[in-house]
Amino acid sequence: MSFPLLTATAALPAVGAVATAAVPAARRTAAKWLALVVSLATLALAITILVRFDPNGTRYQLTESHAWIKDFGVRYELGVDGIAVALIALTAVLIPFIILAGWHDADPLETGSRRWRPTQGFFALMLAVEAMVIISFEATDVFLFYIFFEAMLIPMYFLIGGFGDRAHAQGEEAASTQRSYAAVKFLLYNLVGGLIMLAAVIGLYVVAGNFSLQEIAQARANGSLHMATSTERWLFLGFFFAFAVKAPLWPLHTWLPNAMQESTAPVAVLITAVVDKVGTFAMLRFCLQLFPEASKWATPVILVLALISIVYGALLAVGQRDIKRLVAYASISHFGFIILGIFAMTSQGQSGATLYMVNHGISTAALMLVAGFLISRRGSRLIADYGGVQKVAPVLAGTFLIGGLATLSLPGLAPFVSEFLVLVGTFTRYPAIGVIATFGIVLAALYVLVLYQRTMTGPVKPEVSAMPDLRVRELVVVAPLIVLLIFLGVYPKPVTDIVNPAVKQTMSDVHKTDPKPSVEAAK
Numbered sequence: 001m002s003f004p005l006l007t008a009t010a011a012l013p014a015v016g017a018v019a020t021a022a023v024p025a026a027r028r029t030a031a032k033w034l035a036l037v038v039s040l041a042t043l044a045l046a047i048t049i050l051v052r053f054d055p056n057g058t059r060y061q062l063t064e065s066h067a068w069i070k071d072f073g074v075r076y077e078l079g080v081d082g083i084a085v086a087l088i089a090l091t092a093v094l095i096p097f098i099i100l101a102g103w104h105d106a107d108p109l110e111t112g113s114r115r116w117r118p119t120q121g122f123f124a125l126m127l128a129v130e131a132m133v134i135i136s137f138e139a140t141d142v143f144l145f146y147i148f149f150e151a152m153l154i155p156m157y158f159l160i161g162g163f164g165d166r167a168h169a170q171g172e173e174a175a176s177t178q179r180s181y182a183a184v185k186f187l188l189y190n191l192v193g194g195l196i197m198l199a200a201v202i203g204l205y206v207v208a209g210n211f212s213l214q215e216i217a218q219a220r221a222n223g224s225l226h227m228a229t230s231t232e233r234w235l236f237l238g239f240f241f242a243f244a245v246k247a248p249l250w251p252l253h254t255w256l257p258n259a260m261q262e263s264t265a266p267v268a269v270l271i272t273a274v275v276d277k278v279g280t281f282a283m284l285r286f287c288l289q290l291f292p293e294a295s296k297w298a299t300p301v302i303l304v305l306a307l308i309s310i311v312y313g314a315l316l317a318v319g320q321r322d323i324k325r326l327v328a329y330a331s332i333s334h335f336g337f338i339i340l341g342i343f344a345m346t347s348q349g350q351s352g353a354t355l356y357m358v359n360h361g362i363s364t365a366a367l368m369l370v371a372g373f374l375i376s377r378r379g380s381r382l383i384a385d386y387g388g389v390q391k392v393a394p395v396l397a398g399t400f401l402i403g404g405l406a407t408l409s410l411p412g413l414a415p416f417v418s419e420f421l422v423l424v425g426t427f428t429r430y431p432a433i434g435v436i437a438t439f440g441i442v443l444a445a446l447y448v449l450v451l452y453q454r455t456m457t458g459p460v461k462p463e464v465s466a467m468p469d470l471r472v473r474e475l476v477v478v479a480p481l482i483v484l485l486i487f488l489g490v491y492p493k494p495v496t497d498i499v500n501p502a503v504k505q506t507m508s509d510v511h512k513t514d515p516k517p518s519v520e521a522a523k
Helices: 003-022 030-052 082-099 119-138 144-152 152-163 169-208 215-221 231-247 255-262 265-275 275-288 292-318 323-343 347-378 394-405 414-429 430-435 438-457 472-488 492-510
Strands: 061-069 074-080
Touching: 003 061, 003 074, 003 082, 003 119, 003 292, 030 061, 030 082, 061 144, 061 430, 074 082, 074 119, 074 215, 074 414, 082 119, 082 255, 082 275, 082 347, 082 472, 119 144, 119 152, 119 169, 119 265, 119 275, 144 152, 144 169, 144 275, 152 265, 152 275, 169 215, 169 231, 169 255, 169 394, 231 275, 231 292, 231 492, 255 265, 255 323, 255 438, 265 275, 265 323, 275 292, 275 323, 275 347, 275 492, 292 438, 292 472, 323 394, 323 414, 323 430, 323 438, 347 414, 347 472, 347 492, 394 414, 394 438, 394 472, 414 430, 414 472, 430 438, 438 492
Parallel strands: none
Antiparallel strands: 061 074
16 A cells, blocks of 8 residues: 555644644743644655656546545545645645744733733644645545535634734734634634535535545546536535635635734735635636536636726725735735636636746745734834835845735746736637736736835834844745745746646636637748
8 A cells, every 4th residue: 555645744734733732831932843843844745745746647646545434425535636736835835934934923922921822822723724725635525625625714713813913003902802803704704605615515415426526527527427507507606605705706805804914924824825725726626627517607707706806906905004904905816816817718827827826825925924024023014104124124125025026926026927827818718808907917016016115115214213134034934935936937837837737637627728819820
């Protein structure tokens, strides 16, 4: 029997979470180091998956399948395609940096303070989220996926509500109230989506007789399983609604700004760079593969919603006074691009969307973590409280600028390639939508450059005159992310080589081919 690599990659952070939580309260530092070591070991396993995966091999590789609940046809089935491999690698890369960035975020403010939960719990919850996200990317049994899709809400709820941002001007009581509100809003939105999906999962079982993604998709492809048009559309809507909440897609997005604003910067990165990717990933894996005709039926409406997300999120980002809320609305705009690429139903669009998931995770992590270092120094999230930071902390300002330029998709940085592919893929099939979507790029340049100008340039405000530059630990967090942004901006081939075969198979699932060019190339 071969080594269960996929199970091990998800189980290691889960076991690490239990071990971290069990560390005695007096050994806070030991808990941090344990969590970091576990995350690095998980990264090593993720790299092993990356090395062993053959992009030109079978669709799902490193598969595992075991009987679980026989009476209901539920199996413990895992398998990865190129899209899943890329997102598992992204998750495993980001978690060690998130842990390092949050090294002191759960430390008590003073002896005997009850404001913060034990440090061990903070890092244990992070590892628990990592485990659940990874197995969500690996699961090929719909019921197994659903369990962890929903279960990850629990540790995220406690991370948002129990370990909120300390940079709050309204006092501890008001801060606690707002954290609780953000956590409950996050939970309710996602629970409602999950309950609707549960009804669709049950409906799928009634129709198909099992939960195996591969078996259902194969049965649909060879004609042995037929769904009535109305049934397929209702099931599609049940799945898509849950994924759209997680993504988040307008108008189901309103939980995200509150959650990111009230979270610590590392937890905010965990939300938007890691957890939310499960929603867009599931659109590719489940919506398009299980319900191809319904996906095509819903495409016009979804494209309009994605377009609204792009423009609406960017417009609201321009007007924000809070740094974290600005990044949150920018992420809503970026997720609009990802969903636009998925449902453009072109190979360029879907390749760009998958690459965008990876690049957005890296760029948002770089920008938000540097913003978190900035906020922790000044003790304020308000843009107006800053000015002239580049004169007193040039390295901090420089990394903040690179993260911002990546967010606006500057050529030479990773998000540019993915955004370009999404727009090209959209324009070839829906030119009007592609043209309007480019307006989001203009707005992105506006909100990023205005943010940098107001915080980093101009006269040095007295409150930031003694601000220290990035420390060694913070440089260790930021520098690799900057390197990845530049490397993938110049040479995205390592990622595209992995995801492109999976994208072609997804295009085949929905029986779509790329539009032929209106002008033939000269021979």
